[in-house]
Amino acid sequence: MNKRKMQAKQTKKRIIDCARELFVENGYYKVTVEDIIKKAxxxxxxxxxxxxxxxELIIHMVPMVDEAYAExxxxxKEYEDTIDKISSFINYVFVIMEKDIGLEFISxxxxxxxxxxxxxxxxIESDRMFYHVFNDLIEEGQRKGEITKDLSVKEIISIITTCIRGVIYDWCLQKGSFDIVSYGNNLISMMLNQIKLQK
Amino acid sequence: MNKRKMQAKQTKKRIIDCARELFVENGYYKVTVEDIIKKAxxxxxxxxxxxxxxxELIIHMVPMVDEAYAExxxxxKEYEDTIDKISSFINYVFVIMEKDIGLEFISxxxxxxxxxxxxxxxxIESDRMFYHVFNDLIEEGQRKGEITKDLSVKEIISIITTCIRGVIYDWCLQKGSFDIVSYGNNLISMMLNQIKLQK
DNA sequence: ATTTTATACAGACCGCGGTCTGTAAAATAC
DNA sequence: GTATTTTACAGACCGCGGTCTGTATAAAAT
Incomplete structure (x- = not known):
């Protein structure tokens, strides 16, 4: 990497960092591009x-989510049952929404x-990690006979993600006036009941 | 109603009508307020x-939906079973989205x-009619012992609307690349299975 | 070493959503 | 009937997101 590209990378980072500070302080829509470039x-x-x-800046505000998911x-490993693992993962997703990203950014x-x-x-793209995690879990569940094989892995994933997005969208619509974690967990667990097989 | 208010009402209607024509022809974001007022x-x-x-104009583009729902x-009356009635109603909602409102407006x-x-x-407000319809149906279902009483009417309604919004949001996100009617019906029927009681 | 090309950046500029101020005429007060 | 207030509307204006053109300098070519 040459001098030119290094400087460019630094500039980009500077803009992102300044933007983050300003956004957190004043909220996304109150901060202008002018403000950001002046500060940077x-x-x-x-x-x-x-x-x-x-x-596009917003994307760079939440760069750690994928890593967090993977981690x-x-x-x-807390749960033996695959469905429990999935629930636990989805619970984690909602917690991240509430605690780390926050209502305004998500909106x-x-x-x-x-x-x-x-x-x-x-x-959709950033759901890759998401997909990977789910993919593995659902395959595992089907293999162990804990998850129905009436639906393909892809179908199950898309149903779950649709529900998750529904919960998040509603949370934004209601301006965060309900507890996304508990509501989300409840709704998702109902859905998971439908793909769960009794042993 | 006096002369002043009548003229105002006419102007408002003229703007809405012109906007609708322009939106349908060119898409919401390509039409400027300038375009609209010039035409009107x-x-x-x-x-x-x-x-x-x-x-706010968009709201007035879909004024008939509530009436359509009520109608x-x-x-x-086609179905005896309450769950079937609910399914049929939700199917109708998705059909309206696809046929009458369309992807761009909904987005x-x-x-x-x-x-x-x-x-x-x-x-949320416009969901009032929505709520009324659901409210009646779910109460009926619980009375007839076709729907669980483990959840309150309110809880059931919010779960269903969350799922519907999830489907619609996903449809927008994927730019209409799947059939919202059949996908939506499938997903909702899974959810309805969870509140259905076997006779 | 010199010329040529590429690019990170500067800053003037534009288009559009939304605001502000002014005004004619209708409604109301007396 | 005259004076006062209200309001639907006109149009200049502003702020901000985004574009366009110009430029200095680094990288590549010769």
């Missing part, structure tokens, strides 16, 4: 070489992801 | 006395509803 000693040109839109799934993310037909759907 | 022979001032934001629920609506913490949540 950059310019419009600089900003838009690194980011296509202001919204958690590795250490998710901004979920809103921007569907704004129009051209909006980049990083949510 | 109005002005910025006129527009913003009738609507708080451009997004449908009245004539929803814009769902996006705008959670943009920030101040955004007006007409989705």
């Amino acid at each position: 000693n950059s310019s419009k040109g600089g900003f838009y070489t690194h980011f296509k839109t202001k919204e 958690f799934s590795k250490s998710n 901004a993310i979920y809103s921007s992801q569907i704004r129009d037909l051209t909006s980049q759907s990083f949510l | 022979n109005s002005s910025k001032g006129g527009f913003y006395t009738h609507f708080k934001t451009k997004e 449908f629920s009245k004539s929803n 814009a609506i769902y996006s705008s509803q959670i943009r920030d913490l101040t955004s007006q949540s007409f989705l």
